Each structure stands twice: as C-alpha cells, then as structure tokens.
Amino acid sequence: EDAVNVTNLSYRTGPFAATGTPLMNGQRDYMLMLNERDGGVNGVKLVYDECETGYNTEKGAECYEKTKGSSIVTQPWSTGITLQVLPKSNVDKIPILAPGYGFSPMSDGKVFQWAFNPPASYWDGASMILKNISEGNLDSLKGKKIVLLHLDAPYGKEPIPLLQAYAEKYGFTLLPIPVGVKEMQNQSAQWLQIRRERPDFVLMWGWGAMNVGAVTEAAKTKFPMDKFVGIWWSGHDGDMKSVGEAGKGYRSISWSLPHSESSVMQDIKKYVLDAKKAEIGEGEFDWVFYQRGVLISMFTVEGIKAAQAHFNTKVVSAEQLRWGLENLKLDEAALKAIGMDGMIAPFSTACNNHAGHAGGWMLQWDGAKFVKVSDHITADAEMIDPLVQTEAKKYAEANAPWPINEECKM
Amino acid sequence: MLYRTVGQFKTSYHADHALFPVKQDAWLLGFILLIAFVVLPATANEFVFNALLIPVLVYALAALGLNILTGYAGQLSLGTGAFMGVGAYACYKLVTIFPELNIVVAIALSGFFSAAVGVAFGLPSLRIKGFYLAIATLAAQFFLVWLFEKWAWLYNYNSSGAIQVPNIDMFGLTVAGPNAKAVVQYYFVLCVVCLITWFAINITRGRIGRIWKSVRDMDIAAELVGINLMKAKLSAFAVSSYIVGVAGALFVFLWRGAAEPVLFDIPLSFRVLFIVIIGGMGSILGNYLGAVLIVALPVLISFVPGALGLPVSSAMVEHLNTMIVGATIIGFLILEPHGLARLWAIIREKLVIWPFPH
Amino acid sequence: MDFLNSILVKPFADMAGAPDFLLQVLWEGLVAGVLYALIALGFVLIYKSSRIFNFAQGIMVVFAALTLVGLHEKGVPALLAVPLTLLVMFILAVVIERVVLRPLVNQPDMILFMATIGITLFLVGFGEIIFGGENKVMITEQLYIPTGSIEFEPFGGFVSIEQKDVTAVVGAILLVAGLILFLNRSKMGRAIRALGDDHQAALSVGISLSTIWVLVWFIAGVIALVTGIVWGARAGVSFALEVIAFKALPVLMLGGLESVLGAIVGGLAIGILEKLFEIYWGQPLLGGNTETWFAFVFALIVLLFRPQGLFGERIIERV
Amino acid sequence: MNSRAEPLIIVAPDDGIPAGDLLMDVKNVSLSFGGVKAITDISFNVRKGEIRAIIGPNGAGKTSMLNVINGFYTPQKGTIVFRGEERRAMKPHHAVRQGIARTFQNVALFKGMSTLDNIMAGRSVMMKRNLFWQMFWHGPALREEIEHREKVEEIIDFLEIQHIRRTPVGKLPYGLQKRVELGRALAMEPSLLLLDEPMAGMNLEEKEDMSRFIIDVNRQRGTTIALIEHDMGVVMDLSDRVVVLDYGKKIADGTPDAVKSNQNVIDAYLGVAH
C-alpha cells in the first residue's frame, strides 16, 4: 500500500506542553480523518508520526536527524529548532513547514528555498495588529506609545525590527519589554513598568505560561483589556480559561478562525473522535488551537496534492513536496472543496513568496471563548517586503555559500 | 585471571610514571581507540554521528572541564552551560571578524575567553565555599545568558538573535557549517577531545593536579602545607573553563550548527554535572562513561518501544524517558556513589583477584 | 556626568516623584519575596536535617498543586482534597526516604544533591503522565481564599493590593513562626539540627533517621502545597511552575542555607531589591529583564562579606 | 648536624641563652575567641635542635598555640620571633616557606589521595614547573617529578610505609594516617616541626615506632620539634624541655623532671605523680 510519512516534531511535554498539545492533536486528527474517510490522499496513506521535542532545541535537532530520512517534511515547531535546521535543509533537501512561526524573512522563497511559513509571518501579524488598533489609519498612531511585551528569546524579538520601522515612519514610540523564561509566571515588574509608562497599547509576543501571567497581571493593574493585543500564539483558549472572566476584552490576532460546524470539522468528529480513533480533552474540539492544528496539516496535504498532480505520481518525495508547498493555490473554491471555507483566508504561495500573506482576523475573549471581532485584515506588503529582502540577504551573506533560487524570476 | 597485575614490576620511577603502569589498561585503551578511530566511522550513519557519537564526545569534553573544577579541585560549579556559551560566542566572533582564521586556532583561542570569564567568576571562591559557591557560578550562569540575549554585537546584530555557523573549510574539507559531513566533524571532534584528554591526564597526575586535589580534600590543611589557595583555585577555574569553552565552541561549531542563548541555560549546566557525577568525580575515564550513559541512553531508549512494536505515543516515550533517566541517576548513585569510574575500578579489582571472592 | 546622573540621581528622583508607584513597587516586591521565601523554606528544612540541597522542592510544589487541582477535577470537594493531597505528599516522603535517602545515608553532599535532581526528573515524567501537560486553574475560591483587591489612594495616586497576596503573606509568616518554634523548642527540632551535622553520630545516639527524614520531607511537602496554592492562584498550575525553584536559590544563599529566619528575610530582601532594581535601573538602563540575574549577583556580593549568608551557621574551621 | 652535643638541663625559662641558639621566641601572646580566652599572655622559646613539649589539660590552649605559631590564628597581643624575624600575623603558606611544618590533632590528610600523593603534596611548594610543562608531562616536568619522588621515597622508606604507597589515605587505620601525616610534614623539610598529639589513639607498639621516628628526625635531620602529647611516658622520655599550660596560662616550664614534680602541674594536669 502506498504511503507517505509525515513526522511532526511535537511537544506534548515540557513547560509549553499546554499550548502544544491541542495543536498537535488537531494536526494528527486531520490526517487520521483523511485516512479514514478517503483512504489518504489520492490513495496514498498518510502516516502521521510524532517525535517529541519538549520544545527543547537539542531534542529537536536529534528528532530532525532521526526523521529526515523518512519524513517528507520537517515541522520544527519552535523558532530555536527552526533556526537550527534551516541551514541543513538546503543540504538534506527537506522542506521545513513552519506555519505562522519561525523566522519572518523565510517568506523570501528565493533565499529560503526549503522553508515555508504560510499563511502569514510574524511581521504580517505585527502589521495586521497595528492596522487594527489604529482602525486602519496608521497616522493616528502618531505620538502614541506602544509596548511590546515579549518573551526574551528569538521568538519574542521577531517583530521588533518591523515595529521599529513602523514607529519611525508613523511617529509612535515603541517600547519592548522582555519577559525572561523564568519570569513568565511572575511578571509584576513588567506590569509595574507598563503602569508607569502608561502606554496606549500593549502588544504581546508571549508563549505558554507567559500568556496567562500577562493577562492576569493586566487585569490586576487594571490595564484596559481592549488595548491589549496578542499575536496568534497568545490567543489560546486553554490559557484564557485559567484567567476566565478577568480576561474579558483581551484580543489576539489570528490567521485561523475556529468553525466547528464546517464540514471538515464535522468529518473529524465523525470519523475520528466519535469512532474513538483518538482522544482529545473536553471542549478542546472548539478551541482555536485545535482547529489551527487541522489547518496546518491541511497545508501539508494540499502540498502533497499539488505535487502529485504536477509530478504525476502518487507517492511524493520531499523534493516534490517542496514544489507543492511553493505552489499552493488555496482560493475560495479550493477551501470550500475541502470543507474549510471560513476557517482561513484564501492565499497562494509562489517561488518568491513562501508565506502567502493570507491575513487574518481579530479574535476577542468573551470570558468563555474567542469570538471574531473584525473584518479580514491583511498585512502591509510595502512595509514588510523591503525588510524581508534585506534580512534574507544578510542571512545568506552571513552563511555563504548559501544557494539562491536564481530560476525564480518573480 | 583476566586482569593479572602480578609480575608486572617497575624498576624505575620512569616506568612507574608511564601513562598506564598496568599493561592490560594500555591494551584496553588501544582497543577503544581502534574502535573510535576505525570501527565506528566505518559503520555509523549520519544519525549515529549526530545524535550519539559527536554529542557523547562533546559532552564528555565539557564534563572533563567541569570535573577538573568540581571533581579535582572541589569547587562546585553550576555555570558550565554559560561558560560553554562564552566559548561558543567567542569562537563565533573570531570566525566572523577574522574569516581567514583557521578553525582549530579559533577554537583554541576561544577557550581563553571562557577561561578569563571563569577566573573572574572564580574569584569569590577564595571566600565562599561549598553550595554557597554555587551561587557565584549561578550568577555567572544567569548573567551571561542574559548578556548573550541582550548584547546584539555578540550575534552580529542579526535579526534572529541566534548565531549561525557558516561553512568553514580546512585543508579543502568542510569541517563546520551546513555543508560539513558528519564523519569529518566526528574525526575533528575526536582528535581535539583526545588531545585535551591527554593534557588533562598529565596535568591532573602532576604537581598541579595534586595541589587541586589537596584543596578539594581539605583546604585548610592545604594552606597549612604551603599551598597558595588563591593560585590553586583560580588555576582550576582557568583550566576548567578553558576546556569547557573549547567544548562549547565544538558544541556549536562542530555539532549544532546554530545556537540561541537559551541553549546555554541551566539545563545544559545540569546535564554536564550529571555526567560528571554519574561518571565519577575526580576521574577522567568517568566523563566518558557518564556521557555515554546520560547522552546516549535516552536516545537509545526512545527506540525501544518502536523496536518492540509497542503502540506508545512519542509523548509517552518522552515521559517514560525522563522517568527512566531520573531513576537511572538515583539507581547508579545508590549502586556506586562514586560513579561509573569507581564501578569500573571495583570490577577491575575483582578481575585482578578473580576467581577468588576477596 | 549624564551617566552618573542616570545611575545615582534620576532613579531616586523618580521614586520621590511618584510615591504611590513606589509603594506599589515595594508591595509587589514584598509579595514576590514572600513567595520566594516559601519555596526557600522547604529547601532550608531539608538542608538542615540532612545537608541535602533538595533540588526537588520546585517539582514538589508543582506536584502538590496538581494533585490538589486534579483531585478537585475528579469531583473531590476542595476541603477534602487538601487532606488527601497531604496524604499523597506523605506517601511521597515515605517513598523518597525508603528508596533514595536510606541507601544514600552518609554520602557526600554532592551525591545527595544529585539524587534530588534524579527525583526531580522522575517526578516530572511521572507527573506529566498522570496529570498531563495542560494549564490548570487553582481552586482559590473553593478553598475560601479571598480574591479581589483592596485599593488605597495615598499621595493622590493609587495602590492596589490583592487579597490573595495578603493571605499569602499572612500564611507565610505563620508558617515561619511555627517552624522556628518547632526547630528550636522541640526534641525533634534538636534532633533535626543534630542530623545535619553528622549522620553517623546521630545514628549512634539513636536518632531515627527514617522517622526524621519522613517527617521533614513531609513538612517540606506541606510547605510545597502552600506554595503551590499561592503561586497557582497567581499564575495557574502547570509544569512551567517548576522553574520558580531557581528563584529560591539566591534567597537561600543570602539568608543562609540552614536558617528559617534567613529564608524569610532573604526572600523579602531579594523580592524588594530586585523589583526596585528592575524598575528604576534595569528597565531604563539595561534593557530590562534583570530579574533573571539580579538576585544571584546581589546574593554573591553579600556572601563576599558573609560567606555563610546573613543568618547561616558559621562555617566551622578548626584544626 | 647533631646540635644536641651538650645536655640541656635548664629549669628557668629565661636563662640568658645566646640569641643565636634560639629558633623561635614566643613573646606575651594572648588569643581569645569572643568571650573564650584561649591563651593569656604566654611566653616561651624553642632552641635549635631541641624537642620541646607542650602539655596541659584539655582545652588549655595547646592546639591554639600551635595555630598561632604557624599563622592559622592571629593573636590579639604578642609577637613571635622566628629565626630572628618578628611578626604577629602571617599567612599559613608563608610559615611553610619559612620552614614551619606541622601535623594535626584530628588528622588533616587529603583523604581522597594516595599516601604517595599526600606526601608529594608536601613538596608542592618546592616544585616549580608550570602548567605548560605539566601538560606535556615528558621532559622537565617529568624530571622534576622524579627528582622529588626520590626524596619522597626516602621518607616513605624511613617511615616504613612502603606497602601503603598507593592506598587512598582515607581507608588507612588511624595510626598509619598519623604516620603519613608526619611524612607529609617531613617532606616540607622544615626547620621547626610542630606535632599535635602524634600518638593519640595508638597502641604501645605504634607509640614506640612513632617515638623512634621522632627521635630519628630530630637526631638525623637536626629538625627542631615542638610537640603536644598527653602520654606522659612519651613526653618525659622524649622531650628536652616542657612547657605546661593550664586554661590559657603558663604554669610551668623546664626539664621533664622538674615539671613532673611541680605541684601545680600535678594538681592541674597529672592527677597522680608519675
């Protein structure tokens, strides 16, 4: 029987397990559902596997070594692991799929031929948030003060260059406030600073326990919740549940929308959960992160489908999948066909565009769940693109000789 | 009697000061080197190199460094990870500032940076002892990692905040960077590790080693037999941090290929400490045995369920693995608190008198 | 001069400029300090009775808190869950004594320290299997811990004090007072202190190591539960809580490894100073997040003058 | 080098011996710890080549006196003149360089090291090769090592501890540990050797051996010895002069016979006349 192997460098253990688990469940269950419902993708079974990293870079690198021979894609799942495997992917010829995370300049597909961060990069996220809080009028930010509360790690520092560019252009003050990994649960110093600085907005690049800590402290210091916005990894139902009512009004940008009634979710319910093929926590099915996990697996599957069609084969190789991921065409119709309309904005990728820049929506915590509170927002290409290009170039130069996709003429 | 020492007489102090006064030990070492230099490279695949062999060597080297400080000189350090970081960042800066510099030279030089930092944080050891001294090294640990994060010059202001190893050639072979072959890196690391181990053996059995051990066993008495405690302790910090720094440079340049600051955080320090204690404090051999146990065992364990065809999820494997490692540490400590090296010594002693029980 | 000004003058001007804010900073520091002290207490007790530097205290906090919440999730009423959790902590103490401590009696400090790291790893794996990795909510209300906040408006500004923080402070003070009495006044207390000096001699006079160790680890478990409840009430309960163990280390060193009083004084000193430093020096001048190392560096400086910490036992050096 | 040509029978402590013959002069030393007065205004001297005993009840301050002499404690008052140099405070490792070595009441050996290493450690001060040479071992470092090893082997032969050369000293019985400690002190080639209860916890046979070693060190090497001991037989037989302390004060000083019959000494220390 034909099969392709898709291994996920998961983290269901360690300090970030709470956020990792629903994401991993979603990914697994989508693949299981396809296997159950359709017998895989065009007759090829999807062998979904996990290699546990515990969000630890060293374990991640080990998992990469272990799986690179068999898996047709690497999903590193942490910025640290992504940076680690990024240079190796050129040599090993395995695509890296890092949806909505990793290194923002990766969206430059010419330089990062093997890395993909659809449907949006962190810089997209930052741009979308700014657009939303300024209600579409970035000039209105002039003279304002914006705090970036971030994890003191490469992930948290990702949006800084772009936000700085914005600050210069639109005349607002950007104040990054770092939170150490060991201080995640104890952010009173950071929130005292926020109280002192009286910013107009607080943006958050937080992860795991940091999100809970931040929202709790915000409530404590009476920071207006509607001025507090997180990136998509800071909008986790599980986190917010432990804050409950106090977090009411907190918003998070998201490139995905939970839509439990969509046909794909209903199929998962029918073929996987009801059939007891897998277990998930109570209420988890409706969570943003679980359904985001489903979407992430969809990227891989659609990549496989594209590659199957293009190369006219059934069992695609890692190199063929790379082509597939570079040629995703997820328009309205395609999304509808796979039963995911309304869960993600349509987008497509190209050889120079590995992110797709799909845009997203603002979600707001209403005390019990996240609800959509904005129209579709897209990122500012003219702010982001130049930065992507310079940073990508810098990376390539620092790591010379670095292969560039010269064939890509776009 | 496999291990017959009877009949091996020494007729000069020269002979008594040879590396291996007992013949069997020399043969055993020869055998191990043969395996390390010939058999393993011929049989290993890339995964084995990258997940087992190279890490075992690098960790053993770091443990050797820590062992000099903790096992020989008796100064507890919980900051090994940060000192490895100093070595790694120093090497990165050297390589990017002087691209023409030979990588061997760069690695050798980077050790001096961590030695200097080590001495600076070792100064409090003149007044502070035991677990209290751990605070000095923890201060180093947390301060340095914070610095790696904050001081953008260290990572050349790149937007990822991490250091990335470029491709580096030596004698026409790529030894570091994404294009390097695992087997080349393995040989490189193996040679460095062997050389430093030989140095370490020499230092620890001579005058300086004796001074360190005296300070460890009883520092008051050491002072009263005329040993200058300051020199003794600081030299231990210097030599130890040098080796740890070199290990850090190898860690990033010859193995990982990239590093973000959290990599050098306290879990790394603890890992190296595990190796030292499980392997045996005050033993050179112990570092290798410990590294095999702490680094390689978990990797191997994670294959067990798959090999047996057990339907265990990878998360469960990881949980079990953590438990097993914890239990193994406790188990070995109970079995032989002085570490695997002592266990080996006892086995050897038993072999000497074998087949008699006592 | 600008530089000196920003170090020596401006911070103090800022403090004087917004006294209500300063008060808030001090209160936050105090609360953090009490929380650090709570973890440190568990360490101190065990160190005192066995010279074991118990690294597992952090995971014991997590374990206790998760057990409590987990039991409650299973439908056990909160007030019954507390004694049940204590029972679990007692069993844990017995098991640790049996399996780990007893065979390692009289071994060097380092070995025992290592063994507690072994315990930590084991409990992490074991705990994750049992409780899973997700974030849980502390059952604050069910335990009748008051929530909500009290607000003052001194100096025309405002200071807000969380009621559960007040509870934590009061609880910690009671705990410390109780422990000090226990250690200095009771026969067990004396035996505990004796044990710390010389295991063998203690054995030889008939002090029962097993009993004392079980007792001490159990008390450490009780402290862990209290710590888990107050920390959990602030930040939720998950394995990420384990890292707070590190915050206790400088507190311990500063206060003295075997001093209960030292733990609380050290905790308060570090809690307050690190907050002041971060707010008035760290954030404006050093890019922030200095709390990761300030406590360690501060403790180190103090140790240079008092190598046994503020209240630690003098290190006996005699020949 | 036998400086004991003429018999020394001096009862009075200060009897105008020419300064040249004095190795050490302790002048009016006082030492206290908090409230505890360990030593109160004590003076005595040690001549070149003699065996000087210090005795007194438990807690009299004998060990503290040795600690003052080799710089481990700094007295609050008084000075010590050693080989013509006057001083109060010093670092212990300087005392070694000046030629003072000692053994300890509670054996202070390096427990994890072998006998050989312990004694070699006594020679660390005299060894010079730096880290660089040590790293390579062969060449100068090895030559130096062997040169000192020969000296150490002489001491090992002298003390008859060849059979335990490689044993970690922590595992040795107490008596042998004491012997190794003596070896370590001898390795420092001191001109003044301080022995703190060298025979405590030994049986007769071992005491006899130890006595012989002490006498031989004194006679053959000409080493001056100051010794604390509670076995009166040993003290009376070995020493040339005895100083008696009682709760920090000096109560007698003189030849063994004189001291033995001193009523103060009998009351404070001996109990019954020996």
Next chain:
Amino acid sequence: MTNAAPQSEPATPILSVNNIEVIYDHVILVLKGVSLTVPKGGITALLGANGAGKTTTLKAISNLLHAERGEVTKGTIVFEGDEIQSLSPNQLVRRGCIQVMEGRHCFGHLSVEDNLMTGAFTRRDGAAAIRADLDLVYEYFPRLKVRRTSQAGYTSGGEQQITAIGRALMSKPKMILLDEPSMGLAPQLVEEIFEIVKKLNEEQGVSFLLAEQNTNIALRYAKYGYILESGRIVLDGEAQALRENEDVKEFYLGVAGEGRKSFKDVKHYKRRKRWLA
C-alpha cells in the same frame, strides 16, 4: 539511671558476637570470623593494633556499618537473647545498647548542652528524669558545664571527647560500646573516665565493651579481654591473666622483664609476636 542492682552472675552474656565476617565496599574483607561475649554487668576490653578491626567490630554490633558501605556477611550478634543484625541503630539504642564513636563526632553546630540532650532522644521517661541525668553528667564532667553554651565545633579535642561520652550516658543505656575513650585526653581525665566507667558498672550494672589502645589502663578496669589482630581474635582471657602474659606485657604494656623501658631507647628491630608464629 535507677536500676541500681549490680548483676551477680557475670556468666549470662548481655552481648555475644558469633563468628562475624565484615566486608567493606563489597571487596575489602576486614573481620574474618570474630567471636566475643560480654557478660551482663561486665567490662570487656577489645585490644589490638591500629586497623585490627576494633572499630569495625563495634560498628557491626551497633549497626552503623551500613552508613559506611560495610556489611556483616556471616555470623550472628545477640543482644539480651535476641539477634540484632537487622535492627536499626535507633531500635538498638532503645533497647539500651549505645556506642560512643571513635574520633569525637560531636554535632559541631549544636551547643554542648544540646549535644548532650540529643543523647536523650530515645527516652520516654519525662523531662525531669532527663534533667537529672544532665546534672549527673555535668557532675562527672565539670568542664562541660563551663562550656555548655559553646558550639561543640569550637571546643577543644578533649572537650569534644567528653561531650561524646556524656551524650551516650544521657540515653541511660544498659550497655555502652566505648571506642577509644582515652584518645587525646589528659592523663587525669583518662583516670576519671575509667573511674566513671567503673562506677556506672558497679552502681548501675551497665555493661561495657571497650576498644582501647591504652592497654594498660584498659586491663586495669576490664574483667576480661580480647586481643584482635588483622580481623581475628588471637588471644583472650581474664584481664589478670592477660596482664601477665609475656607477649601482652612486651607488646601492649611496654614492660619487658626488667620493668618499663624508655621510649627513647626503642631500637629499630623487627619484633615478632609469638601468636603470629
């Protein structure tokens, strides 16, 4: 300390050690079949050179070997009719058998008085009785009363030694295993301690097994003696008989034919004990 009736028949053993073998670290065989008995109300001396295994024997009895990675691999130890190898030291102290360890072993950070009080850990007979015994110990050792508030770690060697002995007395034992009580003590104090031993023995019927290097005094106070060499009992007998044995005289008492010889005249020659021949 109230059971004042002295035992009249010394023949019933309070302690008997039967043919025990002890191994350290799984490889080092130290005791090679040691047997001895201590009669109820007796004082028995265990003599022997350094490293003969005296301490090991005592530790084997009081079950402290475990903490040093040693174990009794053969033989039995019977205390008051029960085998005690499997009892913990704590249970043993409760039964009335306590050891005074060689080399002081005081609790350095505790005050002298607290040190003494730890000895009463196993007692259940109330604070008043303990207090009375504390006063008794102070009466035996007035020096301790003077130093009662000092940290034991800072007291002199001799002071520590008497603290350790006093601490054992505080447990009100039936049997004391005394390991080198005279080590490092001033002659006067040595006499005093042995007088105390005698007094306890006669007045309260406490039995003693004492390991001593100071053969002279040990044989003066003991009723029976064993001589241990390299892990074997080589000679035993009534104290009187031992004192008259030629070898004991020469090797342990230091009196050869013509009386005590001077330490100064020790010759360098290899002597040979007859029982080793």
